[in-house]
Each structure stands twice: as C-alpha cells, then as structure tokens.
Amino acid sequence: MRVLLLHNESQYYGGTEVQLGRLVAGLADSSVHATVACVAGSPLAQALPPGIATLALPANQPFSVGGLRRQLRAVSAAEFDVFHGWGARAWELTSLAGCTRRRPTVGTLHDHPHADYMTARRQKLLRWCARFGLDQVTVVSTALREACLQAGWPARKLTVIHNGLSSPAETPAVRNASGRLRLGFLGSLSEGKGLRDLLAAVVELEQRVAGRWELHVAGAAQDAAGEALMGELARTYSTAPWWSRVHWRGWVRAEEFLRGIDVLVFPSRAFETFGLAPAEAALAGVPTVAARVGAVPEVVLDGRSGWLFEPGDAPGCATLLERLVNQPETVAAAGAAAREHVSASFPAGKMVAACAAIYSALTHDGR
Numbered sequence: 001m002r003v004l005l006l007h008n009e010s011q012y013y014g015g016t017e018v019q020l021g022r023l024v025a026g027l028a029d030s031s032v033h034a035t036v037a038c039v040a041g042s043p044l045a046q047a048l049p050p051g052i053a054t055l056a057l058p059a060n061q062p063f064s065v066g067g068l069r070r071q072l073r074a075v076s077a078a079e080f081d082v083f084h085g086w087g088a089r090a091w092e093l094t095s096l097a098g099c100t101r102r103r104p105t106v107g108t109l110h111d112h113p114h115a116d117y118m119t120a121r122r123q124k125l126l127r128w129c130a131r132f133g134l135d136q137v138t139v140v141s142t143a144l145r146e147a148c149l150q151a152g153w154p155a156r157k158l159t160v161i162h163n164g165l166s167s168p169a170e171t172p173a174v175r176n177a178s179g180r181l182r183l184g185f186l187g188s189l190s191e192g193k194g195l196r197d198l199l200a201a202v203v204e205l206e207q208r209v210a211g212r213w214e215l216h217v218a219g220a221a222q223d224a225a226g227e228a229l230m231g232e233l234a235r236t237y238s239t240a241p242w243w244s245r246v247h248w249r250g251w252v253r254a255e256e257f258l259r260g261i262d263v264l265v266f267p268s269r270a271f272e273t274f275g276l277a278p279a280e281a282a283l284a285g286v287p288t289v290a291a292r293v294g295a296v297p298e299v300v301l302d303g304r305s306g307w308l309f310e311p312g313d314a315p316g317c318a319t320l321l322e323r324l325v326n327q328p329e330t331v332a333a334a335g336a337a338a339r340e341h342v343s344a345s346f347p348a349g350k351m352v353a354a355c356a357a358i359y360s361a362l363t364h365d366g367r
Contacts, residue, residue, distance in 0.1 A: 003027070003359055004080040006037045006090040006097070008071060010059045013043030015163070015276045016110045019140075019351070020086050022164050025049045026352030032359060037075050072096050082106065082359045085134070088118075088126055095133025104362035106355075107134040108161075109144065112271045112294075113151040127153060136358055141295030144273045159358065162298075163274050164351030165283055165342060176262065180245070181213045181325045184261030184286070186254060186277045187268075189221045189230055194267030194291060197314050199233055201267065204318035206242045209325045214245040215265075218257045258284040262331050263324055266290035266300075269311045275299040278306065279346060282338035287331060289320050299346075305338035 007020060020036070021044075027034040028051070038045045040056040048054065057074050060067030075083070075097045084106040085094030091107045098105035107129060114123055130137050130153045137153070138161045139145045145158050176182060183202075187193045202215055221227045237243055249257065254277075258264070264281040265288070272294035279299050281288050290300050291311040300306035309316040324331055 001032050001082070001359055001363060002080045003032055003034050003082045003084055004037055004055065004075060004078075004097075005034055005084045005086050006057075006075065006094050007044055007086045008037070008039060008057055008060060008090050008093060009044065009087060010039040010042045010061050013047060015274075016087050017044045017047065019110075019163050020044065021048055022166060022348045023086075023352055023355060024052050026164070026348055027356065028052070030352070030356055032356050035078075035080070068093060068096070072100070076100060081363050084108070084355075084359075088122075091129040091134065092125060095129050098133070098135070104135045105133065106136045106138060106358060106362070108138045108140070109148070110140055110273055112144070112273060113148050113153065115271075123151075127151065130154065130157060135362055138355070138358065140274045141298055143271075143295040143298065147271070147294075159354075161351055161354040162346050163276065163279070164348030165279055165346045166348050167283060167343060178214060180211070181321070181328065181331075182260065182262045183213055183215045183321065184257065184264050184281075185215065185217045185219065185266075186257060186264060186281070187219045187266075188226065189217070189219050190223075190226045191229060192268065192270035193219075194269050194311070195229060196233065197267040197269070197291075197312055197317070198265055199237055200314035201265070201317040201321065202242065202246075203237075203240070204315055205321050205325075206240075208318065208322045210242075212325050213321070214247070216247045216249055216257070216261055218249045218252050218254075220251055254280050255284065258286050261286060262328075263321070264288040264290075265317070265321070266296070267311070267314075267317060268293050268296070270294075272296050279342050282306075282335075282342040285335040285339045287334035287338045289317060289324070291317075299342065301337070301341055305334055305341045307334075 024034045035053040037055040037057050039059050058070045083094045083097045085091045086108050094105050137157045138159050140163050189195050266278050268291050275296040278288040288300050288306040290296050292308040293311050302308040307320045
C-alpha cells in the first residue's frame, strides 16, 4: 500500500512534525510504503529519518491559490493509494488530491477547531474539509474530538489516535545537591502557557515554604508578546529574594532538562490538544502539577501520576507544590506511576498501528 503523507509547513518544526517523523519511521517496518510530501529545505525535510522517501512541494506561505495549484500538480505526478494530510494546513491540498486522483483521504488534527490563531476563514475551511473533503479525520485526544463535535464536525468521521511517544534510554537523574524541590517549566514563554501564573504560584509558595524550592525554566519567547511578558515579569520580580533560585535555561533538549528536575509544572491556560510536555516528563519518571485544560487529564491522572488544578488558580497550584515540598516521598511514587501510564497508553507503535488500520480500511472499502 502506497501512502502519501502531506505536510506543507515550510517554516516551523514542533510537536506535530516530531509525531510525523515517528509515524513514518514506524511505517517503515510495516506493509505500508510511506512517502512524505514536504517543502524542500523545510525544517521537517531536514529532520526526517534517513531513508524516508520524500516528494518535494513548492512553498506556499503566505497562502495563494496559485501556490496551491502548483502543490497539487506536484502530488498528482505519482500514484498513491491513500492521501494523508498531516496537520490542518495540508487539508485543502489533501482533499483536492483525493478528489482529482479518486483516492481515499485522511486528515490528522493537532489544533483546536476554533483556535484563536486561526482566522474565521481557516476555521470554516477546516470544517468543510472535515465534512466533505476527507474520508476520515484523526484527532490526537478525546478532548479534541469533543471540541470537534461541538464545532459541528461529523462524529462518524472522527477517530482518536493519541500522539505516540518513544521511550527514552534509561539515564540516571542528576543528583539533587541543593536539598530543595526542583520545579521545572518546559515550553514557550507566553501568557497562554501560563508563565505569569507560574510566577504568581511561586510567590505564594515562598510565603509558605521559604527557601525550600527552586525553579528551572526551559524555553523562550516566540513572539513580541512573549518578549513583552518576559520584560514585565522581570521588572516585577527581579528584586525578590527568591529570584536567584529561578534559572532560565533557554531551549534545551527535553531529555536533558527533565533529568535535572523533580516535578514539572504545566500551568497552561490554553486548550491543550494533547499535553506533550507532561507526557515527555512522565516518560522520564517526572510527575506533573498541571492545569486542568483540554487533554491534560488524559495524560496526567490526578492524584496518581500527577496533580491537577484549575487554570489560572495560582494559589491552588501553590498548595499542591507545598504538599510536595513537605512530602517528597510522594514525588517518586507519582513519577513511577506516570511513566507506567504513558508507556502503556501512548507508545509510538500504537499510533503507527492505528494509522495503518485506517489506511487498510479505506482501501478495502472500495473508495
């Protein structure tokens, strides 16, 4: 079976692209012959595993109808049994390719259907593709499926296939020489990811257990709003006596960062379609204190593999962290439970097998 995975993002590389790499690497060991259609020279094209077949797409950012036509000509030049649009930006191309070549189509969604960074026109286009252009739509969490249903997408086409995780090599944790509880934050530094709430929580935490914690922040501002937020927070807190215990690490490898913390704090205010940072932490045996948003409760089992608080509730977050400072033995137990949960629930092989099953069902349906 020949499957063309379409991904026409030319500028960015993130969790969506990591998942595509894991999928095609897994499909290489199956009866599915996968080719990735991506923009030549894009971050994805440079990061794909060696030996993966690719089809070069012309760039089409910013979007234009002419650019879409050029991409359609490129993907129509070879014969495939299934077209799979990986990410919402590729859905219109996937729908058109399936229509012109009379082949079944799949679209995978990693974004909320009404995400605030999508224009109203893009949201309508996604809904049209889900209703008429695609034969199947896979979503990365049960919470995202519910959001799609609320947006009026057809239930019969929606299938949950969680993101797949690759278990890291067993590496020893970095010894905690300070004796403090090492908190960590991993992600973009923004309002949506809850950075303001995180610092409000540690202000509260310091009042309760002064000097018994430290915070390690991995990530960077991604836009002007993030830079402005960083400047505001520095002006507000840089003279506080605890500020020296906040360590700004920039972008670092997640595996390396997680080895040096005890608890991940994930205070996101935005809808999380999966919760990749808590999942990666869990694989490393690090439990998470997280806001109850989107799919996070599917990754973090409250009271077992981590702890949840309501988004924006900095005092509630501080209360959970205070408990962990005073009861450090619960951290190790939750970390072990977290690893067990995500290893069993979200292995990359499970994602690969589920996608292969959809391809097989579509091609044997006579479509």
